[in-house]
Amino acid sequence: MKYVCIDGNSILNRAFYGIKLLTTKDGTYTNAIYGFLNILFKIQEEQQPDGVAIAFDLPAPTFRHRRYDGYKGTRKGMPEELAAQLPVLKEILQKMGYTLLEREGYEADDILGTFGRLCQQQGADCVLATGDRDSYQLITDHVFVRMSATNKSDIVTPDDIRQKYGVEPRQLIDVKALMGDSSDNIPGVAGIGEKTALALIGQFGSLDGVYEHLEDKAIKPGVRAKLQKDRDIAYLSRELAEIYTEVDIDPELSHYRVEVVDEDWLFHTFSKLEMQTFIAKLGLVPGAAPAAADTEAPVLPAGEVVETLQQADEPLYLVPVEDRWAAIWGRQVQLCQDVDQLGPVLADQSVPKRVFDSKALYHLCGDLAGVQFDCMLAAYLLNPTASSYDPQNLLGEYEIQPVMALPEDLPGAQLIAGFQPLCDKLAQRLEELGQRQLMDEIELPLAAVLADMEKEGFEIDTASTAAYGQVLDARISEVQQNIWQVVGREFNINSPKQLGVALFEDLGLPHGKKTKTGYSTNVDVLNSLVDKHPVVRDILDFRSYSKLKSTYVDGLLKVVADDGRIHTNFKQTETRTGRISSTEPNMQNIPVRTALGSELRKFFVAKEGYTLVDADYSQIELRVLAHMAGDEKMIEAFTEGMDIHTTTASQVFGMQLDFVTPEMRRRAKAVNFGIVYGIGAYSLAQDIDVSVPEADSYIKGYLNTYHGVHDFMEKTVAEATECGYVSTLFGRRRYLPELQSKNRIIQALGKRMAMNSPIQGTAADIIKIAMCRVYDRLAREKLDAKLILQVHDELIVEAREDIADQVAALVAQEMQGAADLQVPLVVDAHVGKNWYIAKG
Known part of the structure; x- marks a missing residue:
C-alpha cells in the first residue's frame, strides 16, 4: 500500500x-x-x-x-x-x-x-x-x-x-x-x-x-x-x-481514499473559474435539472426535419455534439451526421439561425444564410481572456438550466437541452454591455469572410521553396563548420548546454551566472557578445538559417494541399485585443525583417492568369491614437500629410524639420510606436541603444509635446482602474484585474495594457470592418477577385490580371472608409505576381 x-x-x-x-x-x-x-x-x-x-x-x-x-x-x-x-x-x-x-x-x-x-x-x-x-x-x-x-x-x-x-x-x-x-x-x-x-x-x-x-x-x-x-x-x-x-x-x-463527492458542483465551479481543462480531466458533466413531463422533446428522423422546419415559426439552433450537429427548433431536436441533411433550410435567409461556431458551419454547408447569432463569438466578446469556449462548459459558467427533457442516452443531451437558454443569456449580456452591434456588424459577418479565405488559400511555388531550402542547408553547413573550426571541436550547436561550454569555457567569453542547466545562451546574451568574438555572429546566423529552414521551408511544404495552395486557419477568438491570428501554418509570421527571411514571400504567388493586390494601412495605430486622444498636434500632422516620425523628432528635439537627422527620426519612430504599447524607459533604451535616463527624457519630451496623448493615457488608466476594463471605439472590452493587484509589477503591467489595448483593439476592429467591406464589394460587383490573406494591417487579394488596378483602387477605397476618424486613414496598395513584389 x-x-x-x-x-x-x-x-x-x-x-x-x-x-x-x-x-x-x-x-x-x-x-x-x-x-x-x-x-x-x-x-x-x-x-x-x-x-x-x-x-x-x-x-x-x-x-x-x-x-x-x-x-x-x-x-x-x-x-x-x-x-x-x-x-x-x-x-x-x-x-x-x-x-x-x-x-x-x-x-x-x-x-x-x-x-x-x-x-x-x-x-x-x-x-x-x-x-x-x-x-x-x-x-x-x-x-x-x-x-x-x-x-x-x-x-x-x-x-x-x-x-x-x-x-x-x-x-x-x-x-x-x-x-x-x-x-x-x-x-x-x-x-x-x-x-x-x-x-x-x-x-x-x-x-x-x-x-x-x-x-x-x-x-x-x-x-x-x-x-x-x-x-x-x-x-x-x-x-x-x-x-x-x-x-x-x-x-x-x-x-x-479519494472519491469525487459532488460532480455537478465541481462542473459549475470549474466553469465559473474558467478551468475547462479540469472539467475534461475529471470527465465532469452538468447534472440536468428535472423537467416537466410536458416539455419532453421529440427527436425527429431526418426525413421529417426540412418540412417541419419550413412550417415552424422558430429560430433554428445548431450546436456541435460529439461528431454530429444538433438541430434544435422549438422543443424539437434532430442529430445530423451531415448538416447538409437540413437542405434548403440552411440557405433560406428567412429562417433565423443561432449557432455555435458559424465559421465551421460555413465550411460544412454548401450554402448558409440567415445566421443571426454565434454563441462562441458572443462568449469571446464577453470574456476575451478565456482559454476556450467549449459550449458544454459555458452551460456551467453561465448557470444555464435545461428547458426540455431528452432521452438520457442521447449524445450531448445536457448541451442540447441548454443551448437555447445559453444563447438567450449571452445575447442578453451583450445587450447589457453594449456589444451587440460589435457582434452583428463586425464579428458575425467576419466569420463568413474568414471561412471563404480559408477555403481559397494561397498558392505557393513548391519547387522554388524546396530549392531555397537547399540554399539554406548549404549555409547552415558552412557556418556550422566555421563554428566547429573556431571552437576546435564538433558539438551540437542547437544544445544550449553544449553551446554554453563552447563559448564560456572553451573560448573563455564573459558570461552570466552558471545554473544547474548550464550557461544562458539566449539571444540577448549572444547579442551582448557580438563585439567580443566573431564566432558569435556565426552562431546567430546558424540559428537564423536553421529557423528559416525548419519552421518555414520545411514547415510550409508539409502543409501544401493537393490544390498547391496553403490553407491557414484563422482564429477569431484567440487574442485579448481582438486581433485575428493564424495557425497551421501561421501566415502572419512570415519573416520580413531580414533580407534572407523576406525571400520567403517570393514563393507565395498568384495562380495562372491572376495577380496579387497588397493593401496596407499606413501607421494605423498612431492614427487611431491621434483620434482617440484628440491630440491637436498629432491630428494636424496627419491631416497635413506630414511624416509623423520627423514631426515628432522635430517637436521632441526642439529643431526645425529640415535639421532632423535619420537617427533622430529613428528614435522618434521608436517612441511613437512604443507609446502605443505602453513602453517604459528601460525597454526603449534597449530598443534604440541609449541610456535609460536618455530614453526617459525622450518619453517625457514626447508626452510634453503631445499633451492630448498624455491626458488620454492618464484618463484611460484612471477609468480602467475604476471600472475594471478598457474599450475600443466599437465597444470591444478588455478586462484588466491586474490594475487591482497589490503587486506593483503586476499593477504596472495592467497600466501598460490599459494604455495600449484601446489603440490595438480599435485598429483590429477597423481591419475587420475593412475585410467585410472588401469582401462584400467584390461580391456585389461580381469581380473575379478573392480576399485570401490578412496580416495585421495588411490585406491581400488575388485578382484576375486585367482588373488588378481596378481591384487595387476598390480595396484601398473600402479600407479608407472603414472608420470615420479625425485623421485620414491612408492605404498603400501595390500589385505583383508574388507577395514580395506586391508588398512593394
Missing part, C-alpha cells in the same frame, strides 16, 4: 509564485488554484497512491510560536491575491474527495510527520509532497519526500540524504539546531554554518554528542567558543526544528 500526504501551504505558495497572475472575466484570481491542482494531478499520476491527505496550516499560533516569539517572525503575510484563493481551493479539494487535515496549534509539517509515522507503523509506504526540505528529517525506509520542483525520479530516500549530507535523516534536526534556519527565523548558533554543523553532527552523532565532547581537540577553539556562548539557543533551536509526529489525526489509512 502507498499513501501520499501533501504539504498544502508549501505547494500552494509554489503554484502562486510559479504561475503568472491569472483571473476570470470577473476578476477572480485563479493562478494558485490552477497550479496546485496541476501539481496534485501530476503527483497522483506518478505515485498512483491508495489514498491522499492534504495538510494545511491554520492562521492561529503554534506551540513553536508560544515557545519562541521570533519563530517565523521574518515571514511576510499571505498576499491578498493568494489569500482569496485558499478557501476556494479547499472547497474544491473536499468536493473532489480529498481529506484535508488542519489542527490548531500545529503546522502542516507536523501533520506530515504524523501521517508518515502512521504509515510506517502500519507497514505502508508514504510519499510526502512538499517544497520544504524540513521534511527530510522524516525520511525512513517507508517514508520518502517528493520535492515539488523535481520530477518523478527525484524522490528523496534515506540513501540520498546520506550521500548528500553525510548524516542520517533524523540527524538533520541537530544540524539545523546548530546552523539555524533564516526562513523560519530559527536562530541556531551564531557563526555556525551548514558545513560546520554537518561536520560536527557527522562526527559526534547528535547535539548532545557535540556538547558532551565540547573539549575534544577536533573542535576548533573559535567554534567551541560559539557553541559555549549559544548552548541554550542551540537546544531551543532543536526544539523548534523538530517536527512533531503525534498530532491527533484519523489513524485509519483507508479513510484517505
Whole structure:
C-alpha cells in the first residue's frame, strides 16, 4: 500500500509564485488554484497512491510560536491575491474527495510527520509532497519526500540524504539546531554554518554528542567558543526544528481514499473559474435539472426535419455534439451526421439561425444564410481572456438550466437541452454591455469572410521553396563548420548546454551566472557578445538559417494541399485585443525583417492568369491614437500629410524639420510606436541603444509635446482602474484585474495594457470592418477577385490580371472608409505576381 500526504501551504505558495497572475472575466484570481491542482494531478499520476491527505496550516499560533516569539517572525503575510484563493481551493479539494487535515496549534509539517509515522507503523509506504526540505528529517525506509520542483525520479530516500549530507535523516534536526534556519527565523548558533554543523553532527552523532565532547581537540577553539556562548539557543533551536509526529489525526489509512463527492458542483465551479481543462480531466458533466413531463422533446428522423422546419415559426439552433450537429427548433431536436441533411433550410435567409461556431458551419454547408447569432463569438466578446469556449462548459459558467427533457442516452443531451437558454443569456449580456452591434456588424459577418479565405488559400511555388531550402542547408553547413573550426571541436550547436561550454569555457567569453542547466545562451546574451568574438555572429546566423529552414521551408511544404495552395486557419477568438491570428501554418509570421527571411514571400504567388493586390494601412495605430486622444498636434500632422516620425523628432528635439537627422527620426519612430504599447524607459533604451535616463527624457519630451496623448493615457488608466476594463471605439472590452493587484509589477503591467489595448483593439476592429467591406464589394460587383490573406494591417487579394488596378483602387477605397476618424486613414496598395513584389 502507498499513501501520499501533501504539504498544502508549501505547494500552494509554489503554484502562486510559479504561475503568472491569472483571473476570470470577473476578476477572480485563479493562478494558485490552477497550479496546485496541476501539481496534485501530476503527483497522483506518478505515485498512483491508495489514498491522499492534504495538510494545511491554520492562521492561529503554534506551540513553536508560544515557545519562541521570533519563530517565523521574518515571514511576510499571505498576499491578498493568494489569500482569496485558499478557501476556494479547499472547497474544491473536499468536493473532489480529498481529506484535508488542519489542527490548531500545529503546522502542516507536523501533520506530515504524523501521517508518515502512521504509515510506517502500519507497514505502508508514504510519499510526502512538499517544497520544504524540513521534511527530510522524516525520511525512513517507508517514508520518502517528493520535492515539488523535481520530477518523478527525484524522490528523496534515506540513501540520498546520506550521500548528500553525510548524516542520517533524523540527524538533520541537530544540524539545523546548530546552523539555524533564516526562513523560519530559527536562530541556531551564531557563526555556525551548514558545513560546520554537518561536520560536527557527522562526527559526534547528535547535539548532545557535540556538547558532551565540547573539549575534544577536533573542535576548533573559535567554534567551541560559539557553541559555549549559544548552548541554550542551540537546544531551543532543536526544539523548534523538530517536527512533531503525534498530532491527533484519523489513524485509519483507508479513510484517505479519494472519491469525487459532488460532480455537478465541481462542473459549475470549474466553469465559473474558467478551468475547462479540469472539467475534461475529471470527465465532469452538468447534472440536468428535472423537467416537466410536458416539455419532453421529440427527436425527429431526418426525413421529417426540412418540412417541419419550413412550417415552424422558430429560430433554428445548431450546436456541435460529439461528431454530429444538433438541430434544435422549438422543443424539437434532430442529430445530423451531415448538416447538409437540413437542405434548403440552411440557405433560406428567412429562417433565423443561432449557432455555435458559424465559421465551421460555413465550411460544412454548401450554402448558409440567415445566421443571426454565434454563441462562441458572443462568449469571446464577453470574456476575451478565456482559454476556450467549449459550449458544454459555458452551460456551467453561465448557470444555464435545461428547458426540455431528452432521452438520457442521447449524445450531448445536457448541451442540447441548454443551448437555447445559453444563447438567450449571452445575447442578453451583450445587450447589457453594449456589444451587440460589435457582434452583428463586425464579428458575425467576419466569420463568413474568414471561412471563404480559408477555403481559397494561397498558392505557393513548391519547387522554388524546396530549392531555397537547399540554399539554406548549404549555409547552415558552412557556418556550422566555421563554428566547429573556431571552437576546435564538433558539438551540437542547437544544445544550449553544449553551446554554453563552447563559448564560456572553451573560448573563455564573459558570461552570466552558471545554473544547474548550464550557461544562458539566449539571444540577448549572444547579442551582448557580438563585439567580443566573431564566432558569435556565426552562431546567430546558424540559428537564423536553421529557423528559416525548419519552421518555414520545411514547415510550409508539409502543409501544401493537393490544390498547391496553403490553407491557414484563422482564429477569431484567440487574442485579448481582438486581433485575428493564424495557425497551421501561421501566415502572419512570415519573416520580413531580414533580407534572407523576406525571400520567403517570393514563393507565395498568384495562380495562372491572376495577380496579387497588397493593401496596407499606413501607421494605423498612431492614427487611431491621434483620434482617440484628440491630440491637436498629432491630428494636424496627419491631416497635413506630414511624416509623423520627423514631426515628432522635430517637436521632441526642439529643431526645425529640415535639421532632423535619420537617427533622430529613428528614435522618434521608436517612441511613437512604443507609446502605443505602453513602453517604459528601460525597454526603449534597449530598443534604440541609449541610456535609460536618455530614453526617459525622450518619453517625457514626447508626452510634453503631445499633451492630448498624455491626458488620454492618464484618463484611460484612471477609468480602467475604476471600472475594471478598457474599450475600443466599437465597444470591444478588455478586462484588466491586474490594475487591482497589490503587486506593483503586476499593477504596472495592467497600466501598460490599459494604455495600449484601446489603440490595438480599435485598429483590429477597423481591419475587420475593412475585410467585410472588401469582401462584400467584390461580391456585389461580381469581380473575379478573392480576399485570401490578412496580416495585421495588411490585406491581400488575388485578382484576375486585367482588373488588378481596378481591384487595387476598390480595396484601398473600402479600407479608407472603414472608420470615420479625425485623421485620414491612408492605404498603400501595390500589385505583383508574388507577395514580395506586391508588398512593394
